[in-house]
Amino acid sequence: MLTKRLIACFDVVDGRVTKAQQFQDNIDVAPAEELARQLYDDQIDEIIFYDIKASAERRKIDLETVRRVAHHVFVPFTVGGGIRTVDDMFEVLKAGAEKISVDSMAVRNPDIIRAGAEAFGRQCIVLSTQVKRVGVRAGIPSGYEVFIDGAREATGLDALDWVRHGEDLGAGEIVVNSIDCDGTAAGYDLEITRAVADAVNVPIIASGGAGNVDHIADGLTTGGAQAAIISSILYSPRLDRNVGVRELKDGLAARNVPMRPYLP
Amino acid sequence: MIGVIDYRAGNAPSVGYALERLGIEHRLVDTPGQLEDCDRLILPGVGAARATLDSLHASRLVEPLSERVHRDGIPFLGICIGLQVLFEHSEEGDVAALGWIPGTVRRFDDELRVPQIGWNSVHLRRDHPVTATFPDGGHAYFVNSYYASPADPGHVLGETAYGVEFCSIVAHANIVATQFHAEKSGELGLRILSGFAEWIP
Numbered sequence: 296m297l298t299k300r301l302i303a304c305f306d307v308v309d310g311r312v313t314k315a316q317q318f319q320d321n322i323d324v325a326p327a328e329e330l331a332r333q334l335y336d337d338q339i340d341e342i343i344f345y346d347i348k349a350s351a352e353r354r355k356i357d358l359e360t361v362r363r364v365a366h367h368v369f370v371p372f373t374v375g376g377g378i379r380t381v382d383d384m385f386e387v388l389k390a391g392a393e394k395i396s397v398d399s400m401a402v403r404n405p406d407i408i409r410a411g412a413e414a415f416g417r418q419c420i421v422l423s424t425q426v427k428r429v430g431v432r433a434g435i436p437s438g439y440e441v442f443i444d445g446a447r448e449a450t451g452l453d454a455l456d457w458v459r460h461g462e463d464l465g466a467g468e469i470v471v472n473s474i475d476c477d478g479t480a481a482g483y484d485l486e487i488t489r490a491v492a493d494a495v496n497v498p499i500i501a502s503g504g505a506g507n508v509d510h511i512a513d514g515l516t517t518g519g520a521q522a523a524i525i526s527s528i529l530y531s532p533r534l535d536r537n538v539g540v541r542e543l544k545d546g547l548a549a550r551n552v553p554m555r556p557y558l559p
Numbered sequence: 560m561i562g563v564i565d566y567r568a569g570n571a572p573s574v575g576y577a578l579e580r581l582g583i584e585h586r587l588v589d590t591p592g593q594l595e596d597c598d599r600l601i602l603p604g605v606g607a608a609r610a611t612l613d614s615l616h617a618s619r620l621v622e623p624l625s626e627r628v629h630r631d632g633i634p635f636l637g638i639c640i641g642l643q644v645l646f647e648h649s650e651e652g653d654v655a656a657l658g659w660i661p662g663t664v665r666r667f668d669d670e671l672r673v674p675q676i677g678w679n680s681v682h683l684r685r686d687h688p689v690t691a692t693f694p695d696g697g698h699a700y701f702v703n704s705y706y707a708s709p710a711d712p713g714h715v716l717g718e719t720a721y722g723v724e725f726c727s728i729v730a731h732a733n734i735v736a737t738q739f740h741a742e743k744s745g746e747l748g749l750r751i752l753s754g755f756a757e758w759i760p
Contacts, residue, residue: 416607418674555678
């Protein structure tokens with residue numbers, strides 16, 4: 296049986312994992328390589344790495360850190376940030392990633408999704424979306440709008456229109472990252488997560504807001520997601536208590552969410 | 560020395576990192592001459608069948624690869640798309656593949672969420688040295704929209720359920736291949752790579 300996935304998300308600045316709140320005020324957590332090694336040993340299912348400043352700074356991704364992390368991670372590893380071309384994707388794959396995440400750049404140039412899927416297969420292209428509840432209005436029938444560049448720029452795109460378009464172009468997975476919930480530890484935005492899960496046929500990843508095991512279980516059941524991105528709960532210095540992968544998996548299993556069993 | 564075939568659409572470095580972790584001697588190979596120096600070969604993959612085959616043809620690797628595997632009988636491990644291209648035909652891009660193992664590659668039913676992405680259990684159908692330390696029902700990481708359907712059930716070593724029961728490990732003579740990413744399936748996946756490194760067909 297296909298199980299649900301717990302994905303640790305690294306927001307990387309200068310080779311170090313940081314933790315933001317609603318896409319702002321990043322505080323330092325640990326070197327990416329060290330945290331990756333620790334989470335692999337804790338049997339995390341997957342890691343997503345965002346070079347969060349590459350896109351805004353219009354520079355290439357930090358390949359050296361990608362390479363160092365890839366050396367310690369024998370579970371899937373997705374990398375995003377500043378990917379503009381198929382050649383950029385190729386470099387990231389050669390550095391040891393399996394999947395490429397595109398976000399702001401895909402909004403600017405949607406054809407990058409098609410070109411990437413053609414070159415490396417649909418399963419290689421993860422479309423990450425930053426969505427914000429803005430209310431139903433002209434052009435935004437779902438009430439959720441897509442933002443880019445670290446949630447700073449509104450695009451005028453409706454979230455559901457965009458994910459459908461992304462799937463048609465060749466995205467193999469879609470991350471629904473709620474700007475409102477990011478870093479709040481108050482739970483995922485289940486409404487938009489569910490709406491995206493119903494709108495497309497590719498796997499959905501819930502992101503932004505998980506603060507406890509009930510939130511994760513809700514995202515994977517009510518939210519309809521196949522995977523849950525977590526970060527604060529694992530390592531945010533802002534939380535009183537961080538929770539390890541094993542405790543989370545045990546908690547999810549107790550809530551009847553199918554997970555990869557923990558190996559003794 | 561294990562040669563990991565490094566073609567444009569592949570993820571050879573990830574396989575290299577896994578072998579490095581296991582302390583297994585290996586090198587990435589991308590020219591026909593380098594294949595001669597290797598006594599085992601791994602064909603990894605993350606890409607699409609057509610891109611993979613085009614890339615192997617463009618590097619003029621298909622003939623020498625076939626010679627090493629069929630004429631010289633060296634152990635061969637295919638991973639993910641490296642399993643799918645071993646069959647005769649793939650529905651993905653409607654391409655003729657290598658044809659080393661009788662059978663076809665089909666797309667999952669659209670009623671399912673496709674691609675299948677995630678950890679799924681692998682049920683072993685018989686004993687094989689490569690899977691000797693892999694537990695029956697153990698979980699491995701899959702990323703696939705297509706699955707192989709071997710013509711001979713005797714070639715099925717492992718099976719996994721996703722809408723259908725499909726062949727997740729195929730084995731035939733000196734060839735073994737996993738649909739899942741052995742290099743990305745945690746410690747259980749590393750056990751498959753270790754098993755392959757020691758396998759004497």
